[in-house]
Amino acid sequence: MNARVALQLSGVERHYTQGEGVLSILKGADFSLHGGQTVALVAPSGTGKSTLLHLAGLLERPDAGEVFINGQSCGALGDEQRTAIRRNDIGFVYQFHHLLPEFTAIENIMMPQLIAGLNKAEARERAAALLDYMRIGHRAEHRPSELSGGEQQRVAIARAVANAPLVLLADEPTGNLDPETAGYVFDALEALVRQSGLAAMIATHNYDLAARMDRRVTIEDGKVVEL
Numbered sequence: 505m506n507a508r509v510a511l512q513l514s515g516v517e518r519h520y521t522q523g524e525g526v527l528s529i530l531k532g533a534d535f536s537l538h539g540g541q542t543v544a545l546v547a548p549s550g551t552g553k554s555t556l557l558h559l560a561g562l563l564e565r566p567d568a569g570e571v572f573i574n575g576q577s578c579g580a581l582g583d584e585q586r587t588a589i590r591r592n593d594i595g596f597v598y599q600f601h602h603l604l605p606e607f608t609a610i611e612n613i614m615m616p617q618l619i620a621g622l623n624k625a626e627a628r629e630r631a632a633a634l635l636d637y638m639r640i641g642h643r644a645e646h647r648p649s650e651l652s653g654g655e656q657q658r659v660a661i662a663r664a665v666a667n668a669p670l671v672l673l674a675d676e677p678t679g680n681l682d683p684e685t686a687g688y689v690f691d692a693l694e695a696l697v698r699q700s701g702l703a704a705m706i707a708t709h710n711y712d713l714a715a716r717m718d719r720r721v722t723i724e725d726g727k728v729v730e731l
């Protein structure tokens with residue numbers, strides 16, 4: 505295993521104001537994840553899984569504490585630098601694929617690479633390789649509406665890793681799939697993580713899938729706890 509710490513949260517706090525009161529979701533959460541490692545985030549609804557993923561993915565800023573990506577402290581960085589890290593080092597997969605409906609599967613995977621500055625030929629070549637790796641090369645020219653749920657999620661995973669991120673964050677990536685489809689989408693995700701050495705944190709309510717990951721954590725009293 506790659507011993508590099510790809511993602512670290514240190515003393516992270518997140519509080520939301522709700523009317524007159526304050527809802528404290530994270531209260532000094534510590535967590536770290538190495539390259540090549542998978543961790544399942546399994547916690548009851550409303551305990552802060554999405555909040556944790558958003559903070560780890562630099563989509564939100566913590567009220568206190570620090571998020572490190574590949575050893576770099578991100579709190580003091582400006583929005584532009586955070587966006588650059590998010591674009592280059594972090595991949596996201598959501599429960600619903602969020603693919604662009606008017607573009608084909610391969611174009612959806614090319615998009616983040618073009619934004620990152622690759623030329624079209626390079627982006628297409630990598631997108632095609634990822635589609636093959638996810639065993640959906642034959643669906644490259646189809647639009648999302650012409651793909652099954654499992655195929656859409658595999659395209660979304662390929663898109664998330666198109667720029668070879670260090671960290672993959674997934675929020676219920678198989679949540680809207682039947683168990684069998686969820687199983688093979690997860691197989692593809694797992695193979696990709698092993699092969700690429702990225703660090704993956706996957707929020708899931710599926711205990712069978714969680715059991716297959718290297719680690720399992722939950723959120724208890726605003727802290728990240730190993731299971």
Ligand SMILES: Nc1ncnc2c1ncn2[C@@H]1O[C@H](COP(=O)(O)OP(=O)(O)OP(=O)(O)O)[C@@H](O)[C@H]1O
Pocket residue numbers: 520521522527529547548549550551552553554555556
């Ligand atoms: N912007 C916000 N303002 C106020 N409260 C918020 C905000 N975002 C989240 N919350 C609250 O914080 C709590 C944690 O939300 P979060 O979405 O992180 O939970 P979750 O564990 O991902 O839940 P689920 O499994 O249902 O998706 C919830 O009670 C939610 O209502």
